[in-house]
Amino acid sequence: MPDPSLTALARATRDALDSVLAGHDDAKTGVVLALIAREHAYLEGPPGSGKSALAGALARVAGARSAQIHFHRDTGASDLLGAHGLRRQRFEGRERLSFAPGAGPLAAAEVLILDDLSRAPGEALAPLLHVLSERRASGASLPLESAIATAGASDLESYADPLEPSQLDRFAVQVRMRGLLLGRRFERARALLDRPEPGALVPVLDTETRHALQRAAAALEIRAEARAALLRAIESLRRAAGDEPVLLSDRAFARAAPAILRAHALLRGAPCVEPIDVRALRLMLARRVPEALEPHVAAILEDALLENSPVAAPPGAARPAAAAGEGGGAAESPVSVDGLETFPAKIESVAPRGQPRGEDDAASVESLVQALLGRLERGAVARGEDSGGQPRGWRRMRRLDEILDADPVEALLYTEGRSPGGARVYRRERRNAGGTLAVLRDVSASMEGRLSRWAGQVVAGLVRTGARRRMRMGYVEFNHEAERFEAGGAFFHRRYRRLLALASRRRAEGRTNYEAPLRSALHELRKAAGHERHVVLLTDGVPVLGDPHVRRERALARELGVKVHTVFLGLGECPEVLDEISRETDGGCFAVRPQPDGRVTVLERRMSARASGG
Amino acid sequence: MKHGLGRLRELLDRHVVGHDEAKDALLLALVCREHIYLEGPPGSAKTRMAEVAARGSSLGFFFYQMHRDTRLSELVGDVVLERRALPDGDGERIHQTTLPGGILTAEICVLDDVSRAPGEALNVLLRILNERKFGEQPIPLLTAIATSNPLRDEYYNEPLDPANLDRFAIQLRVAGLIQSGNRSLARLLVDQFADGRVVEQPEPEPVLGRADLDALHVAQSRVAVPAAEKDRLIEFLRRLVVDYDCDETNSLLTDRSFLVKAVKLLRGRALLAGRDHVSGEDLAVLQWMTTFRVPEEVHEKVPELLEEIVA
8 A cells, every 4th residue: 555645745746737737637647657657758739738838847846857858850869968079088199089978968857858859850869769768878877767758749741750659669658638729628728718827836746755656656566457457458459450550569568557557556546556547558549559549549448447348349449430431432531630640541440350441451552652652762863961861972060069970080170270161071961852743533433432442542641651751742633524632822732631631532423534634733743843753643444535545645744754653443454555654754553453352452564664674 | 508598598588578589599699609680669679688688698798779870980989090290390190090999899789770870880880790800800799689670661760771681690570579469478578567577677697608608609510410401401592592583683592691601500509409410490590591581472481481391
């Protein structure tokens, strides 16, 4: 039984956070649990939702020595682990140059605030996050107890790189925060207006009491029923997610979850960890399960609390799947603009087992998108300067910390003040992202049901990979005429979220015409700068309107150097004209065939290879 | 000397639940003095296993977490500048050398997240691994253990090119116990942490001495390879090339790996199994050698193929 006074302290800590921020109960509980469990927390939400305020308040209330790192586009390893000092030592009559890491903000912090984490270049974070999980730096133990990271919503339109799964996994607690207004909690928003000005925060804890809390939590026994419930919950989550990527890592769920459950039990004042503490898992899941599954998490966890509950997706999770299943012919399926990952294919995957889940579809969509991507990247030689790239030459240093990458002799001369212009450093380059992509999707009457859904998934896949490469994208739906979807008055844009919403639309009407969409896209591409320009044409039919051979468009594509990739869906013969377009423009040509057993196979028609070989 | 290995295996089991295959492969790499590459999703104990295996053998140890800004000097040691006045007294000559450190002085090293390093550091690093010398100087390195996340879109790492991967004789995929749905092991794992047994894990103590390792290495070289097993090895390679269309474009079946290193690994496995000669079951090491050297769909067929050949 934990000391009741400790539970009271833990609750006081939790309640003290109420004075800085209204609502957001999960986030507040989450950070307190993280502190007691000595785990790290990740808060995600739009600007102004109080993420940073909450992180700062926790550090203050916990009476912890804290440090804050504010991330930005150019954040590098030295900002995180302390600037490296250039050390020069006499060494056997020679001189030894070494770069010694400095103390850095990490050295003394007990609570570390990583503000706007997602703004840092994703890959620069690896060393920091390794330190977070090891809690050691340069061979010395750190006093670090918890790191609280904040990040903007994972929005492909902002500049931020999404964090990698391996980085996110270091944060046991993961909570998504929504603003009161956009969360449609108007009553709470109204109540906020009546709140008195918050007073100054006073520390509730100090280092000693914090450690006492942490020790008390770690000593709590986890009863067998609670372990069984935890395993049931993990298993249900895993199954319910189906083939969607989930991040149910051993590190998070075997190592961190018991600690979080213990902290939860302590906060409840329970004598040991009981099944009910498994509810705390909800605070670990924001970025670990597919967004479509989130509304069902509470139900899955509740089911897991019950002994003998079947380990399977709960009936509640099946409902949206049924809706999506019959949505094939419907004009439009609802898509939450909130989450990029939300499109019906995802929802489908929470269907209970035994129903066809289209897992092969997902795999084949993936393989097609990958194949197209290979095509898009072929010949993409444009390189841009990037500090993680390969050295391609030399340039003058611009910032002092670049001395780490300088020619050592020049660095020495510079430090001696003998070359005031700065030392030469590597000019590092990496293949450029970007390029322009027009996606043309057939929505003629034959394109219905499964084909339409499949085409939508391919478009969504293209949008997401395009977003990762910051491609400018245009989208056209066509039957006998072409409908262009512009954003902000431009045909090519980076409004990926909007494109994803469009990708999930279902409509099937009219007849097929290749000429109109190609003409429309090519005329736009003529205006678009850059030399990486691509068109992907998704169709299931033979053109019956317009020029069936699209001669003018093919000539225009060749003239502009635009690559046209074609994807033919369905059982019929792939029209020869598609092969020709692809061959002439050096694009890829793919055929996608539904099989009688419900699977889909993707074939790359190697027309261009054969033609160029002969 | 076997006891030492047994103790190392126990140490691994104490620190990491499950992953029997990877643990066996690590021991094999130590005995055969080959490099090993582990690929797997985040949080699947790759780094932990590598670190325990490395620290558990009392060898000079070097751990390095690769990152985007990895500089060569962090891997091989500091830069040393020598400045000498020119004979005519007018000016000086600056000469640059490296003071060996890091991987150049280690006997065993863990290269965490190896695919993240920028190309140039990686190329030099892997050349060192391959040649086991730096410049003209031989280095004491016995075994390098590298880990990496899977090369997928959501990661920022860049795929290692096949030639670089070839430096690692043994290559394995590691899966998370929870993620792969292994319920009994997941339960064990949760129990281990729920019991609070591993909350503050001490640094593993060395349990396998250098002398033992040397003796094991010698013993390995003395394991007999019967003609029948040599025939089977060639038959396996023949089938890969002839029946499964492995060629230069899709595979990396080099003579060095499969005619030299493979034999070493066969012997090593026989030794670990307590035999003084190689037998059919030892061909299982070929599964670890082909993980990234043949196309994925061919690698899936390897167990079948081995069964056919041994039968």
